[in-house]
Amino acid sequence: MRQYLDQLPIRTIDFNTPADAAPHEQMVSWVTQMLEAKRRLATAPSEHERRFYSPRCHTLDQEIDALVYELYDLTAENIAPVEGR
Numbered sequence: 001m002r003q004y005l006d007q008l009p010i011r012t013i014d015f016n017t018p019a020d021a022a023p024h025e026q027m028v029s030w031v032t033q034m035l036e037a038k039r040r041l042a043t044a045p046s047e048h049e050r051r052f053y054s055p056r057c058h059t060l061d062q063e064i065d066a067l068v069y070e071l072y073d074l075t076a077e078n079i080a081p082v083e084g085r
Contacts, residue, residue: 011071027067034060 014020037060041053069079 009072023067023071027064030060030064030067034064 044050
């Protein structure tokens with residue numbers, strides 16, 4: 001199994017380098033916000049709250065995707081199949 005994992009383009013983070021640490025912190029923040037927004041969406045007692053949290057989840061999802069694409073230097077051509085285009 002290790003032989004397959006070694007082939008994955010997993011990016012290592014140097015937490016002593018601001019250029020690496022800052023995107024990591026941003027990602028952690030957005031994922032934390034996403035988890036909270038998803039929890040609130042799932043338990044929203046009113047349509048008004050669902051209308052608030054649904055687009056919030058969508059926006060956070062887009063922000064997370066964009067940061068991943070940036071971290072891996074993906075081009076529009078690379079991104080298209082990931083997004084089903």
